[in-house]
Amino acid sequence: MTQSAPKGQSFEHDLEKSDKRVASFEAHSKGGLHRLQHILHGNPTLVPVIVLLVSVAVFGLIAGGKFFSAFNLTLIMQQVSIIGILAAAQSLIILTAGIDLSVAAIMVLMSVIAGNLAVYSGWPAPIALLVAFVGGTVAGLMNGLLVTKVKLPPFITTLGTWSIFYALNLWLSGAQSIRSQDIDANAPLLKFFGEALSFGGARITYGSILMIAIFGVLWYMLNHTAWGRHVYAVGDDKEAAELAGIRTDRTLLSVYMLAGFVCSIAAWASIGRVGSISPQSFYEGNLQSITAVVVGGISLFGGRGSILGALFGALIVGVFQSGLRLSNVDVLWQVFAIGWLIIIAVAIDQWIRKVSA
């Protein structure tokens, strides 16, 4: 069975004396920056959490009590809740190394559908919402099929469906908003997530709570179920995942469908947040959701980052906007600051991904 000659090749004989552990995982004692890189690599949400805490502290110092009041802090939550929920859906797609430009378009289309059915056609509100949930999931399925079966790049797929959903939305709504009082009269349930728990100066809307609940559920699914591990594996290296035995197309389809479903929940929440149903609302929501995800430290290259990062990313954007406004800074500088946030976040991601053993 085995050869009688001395073990190995002649040039390898001196190896006997060398360190032969192949899987030895030594503790590194390298420089501080290197260690920081490693810590951030292992804990991708650390950066957004630090940025969030620091920006809250800084704006608290600059703008003082106006910023730091319970009212303002809960207002920020309320302001970011819709983009936050969209960012949760966006995170799912970006974790698979995709991108979804149609999330807000799906949301607005579904809010128009639910509103039309419940307010104008007299359907019971729960049924109208159910139709919207199914519709959102089907819209996600359409994106997913184009990506997995037709094999189009996600960017192009969702660029196309963004326009398609937006056009459908203008057609179904006749480019007219559904007025707040009509919703109140016919289907108050649609505005459920605009209601709030108030205590002290704080006003926590159900929409804010919903956003946090959605992040909690998705975090559990991504980190504690096999499905979640597969989402990461597919985003990391699709071919490797396929060879390792994951049905990657099925995983991708489920991700797009879930993202569409989450967008339709955002549709319900948005009616409460805005008060009316406007086909022109949230036109920039697609891009804002991507901003939140990227600022939250989720890699655009897929497979890296925690979905909770997107929650922190959305809050960071909200804190910057609120803090700058309360510091009486011109709106254009808010836009300017958000631009830098995106660039710095992606630069940090690039640096972290270059981690070496």
Place this chain on the structure above:
Amino acid sequence: MSAHPILQARGLVKRYGRVTALDNADFDLYPGEILAVIGDNGAGKSSLIKALSGAVQPDEGEILLDGKPVHFSSPLQAQDAGIATVYQTLALSPALSIVDNMFVGRELRKPGFMGQYLRQLDKPAMRAFAREKLSELGLMTIQNIDQQVETLSGGQRQGVAVARAAAFGSKVIILDEPTAALGVKESRRVLELILDVRSRGIPIVLISHNMPHVFEVADRIHIHRLGRRLCTIDPKEHSMSDAVAYMTGAKEPGDKAA
């Protein structure tokens, strides 16, 4: 060596347009052996391996596992039947941990409500199992099994991939160029790992271009030429130059009285 091959192929044919990659190829792997498959570039050895591992479907011929004909339409089916392949690319997800990689596609769930309805993974059990399997193969100087695979060296990654192939009751392990990307020291360790796996009774198909490595660990050498098996030689009775001569057609196996 027992008389019945565990994995067999008879008359495999695979054509790609006008190119015939496999031309009536036969293949036999016996229990407990390391069978090296060598052949020049374009000889069809990767088509042969892909057919055995379910990545391509032969146009003609049959594959028998334990004497029973099998048909694989995907690598997953071959895996489920007990043929584990460690690809040259390793098929590991760099950003996932060692444990996650070992269990990809066959995760363990918690018992009871959490596992059944909330589908919660049993992470402690998965860690313990991964630790046990890595220790069995002597790879367990790992301090942190939750370490991401991308922070490992090439040899360590190979170790994780082989441990994954060996861990789930495989009948056959196919190793595609396991030492091609490794340095001298790590190659040595991986060869020892291969012998270790054989000593556990799992037969191995080793595809390699590295003649010294092939001659060192293989029990038999399958030489592939022009889409079919030219011959099978015993590395103790033939020299490396014989093997290379057969492989390239410089010499016919009959030329030398073996």
